[in-house]
Amino acid sequence: MKQIVVIGGGAAGLMAAVIAGREGARVILLEKMNMVGKKMGITGKGRCNITNSADISDFIKNTPGNGKFLYGAYERFSNVDLLALLHEWGLKTKVERGGRVFPESDSALEVRNLFMKMLKKYNVTVHLNEAVTKIVTKDNVVTGVVTTKESYACEAVIIATGGASYPLTGSTGDGYRLAEGVGHSITDIRPSLVPIVTEESWVKDIMGLSLRNVEVSIVSKEKVQAKMFGEMMFTHFGVTGPTILSLSHTVGKLLRKKKTAPIAVSINLKPALTAEVLDKRLQKDFDLYSKKQLANGMKDLLPSNLIPIIISLAKLDPAKPINQITKEERQQLCHVLQHMTLTVKGLRPVEEAIVTAGGISLKEFNPKTMESKLVKGLYGAGEVLDIDAFTGGYNLQAAFSTGYVAAMHIVHGEV
């Protein structure tokens, strides 16, 4: 029986420990928090977007941070395999918009509890409140780990310590230091899926305002670098919400360029309409409210707290009677409605990001087995690796699949 140590009881570590246990290994799972799956419990706003119903090729497309590395893992353990396993254990799931898969109960805790049941069933020894501080090797072969409490000898170690985001869940970047300690290199650690900070302070005036069905573009050097349709929200520092979080990856990339050109977030509030149709629509409203002031004539078109901002961005007088608005002024309004622009100041820090981009360098790992090319018996799984995906269940699937592959390879040597 092989003795395995899994470091970290998140999605990747839980899957790895359960599979290694199921396949007959002796497994110790070391978790530094007082429970396993703390982050899993808050995923998908407490509903846990477990995976996506998309094809593997779409998983890769939705993983801008080194998606191709995951082909091998997805071929061995795909979303279909993950759901089959969870269904076998009694979890009922449902598919929502965009192929997002959730537990039917809408409870992330149900998923976490299920893994706890599996740990028990497969006799995994779980040590809580115990952080690994060092991986021990001899002649580039793993021999054990040292923790805050004890030392353990083992034949294989899986680093599944997560990234550096939401540190209160236990993901504090320990895995980077542990891997560095045995000779691995760490790429630039940065936030992904993170809110954007803007120069404009008026965002404060409309914080909490959420917009649906808008098209958000990231513009730099007069070129649209990326765009997305969906929801966004204003906050006291800038913007957030699903479209913004996904676009933050592009913003991060642009910000890292040596000569950063100004970056703008351009919001099309009426993406379904052409400029001409929008102008006609505005004319119709202005005919209806012709005797009112401009600020009172746009309530059919926009949420009320957005109106003064749009008027100000169009450099118009909110008190001007609508019947005195010129064609040029109306067109100016139309332009702002389809190009509401904010200037990017930066991203919120990695601690506030949904995922961490960067991590243990993938060049030093075998994508078919998740084993280190530098240290025999050392494996990496989940967000600690230099992998990051968009929202939609892609990050959890990456963690589950890499955890599965590492465990199978340790026990069976499968490639």
Ligand SMILES: Cc1cc2nc3c(=O)[nH]c(=O)nc-3n(C[C@H](O)[C@H](O)[C@H](O)COP(=O)(O)OP(=O)(O)OC[C@H]3O[C@@H](n4cnc5c(N)ncnc54)[C@H](O)[C@@H]3O)c2cc1C
């Ligand atoms: C708010 C939020 C919502 C999210 N929602 C979704 C979603 O719905 N769908 C989705 O696909 N993704 C979601 N994600 C991303 C997803 O949660 C992560 O990508 C995923 O949890 C990564 O799993 P992991 O096992 O690699 O790391 P983690 O889940 O971070 O687990 C790492 C574990 O290692 C432990 N650990 C760390 N250092 C040590 C050490 N030295 N010794 C022992 N233990 C240690 C930590 O305490 C932790 O329990 C969300 C993330 C956040 C922050």
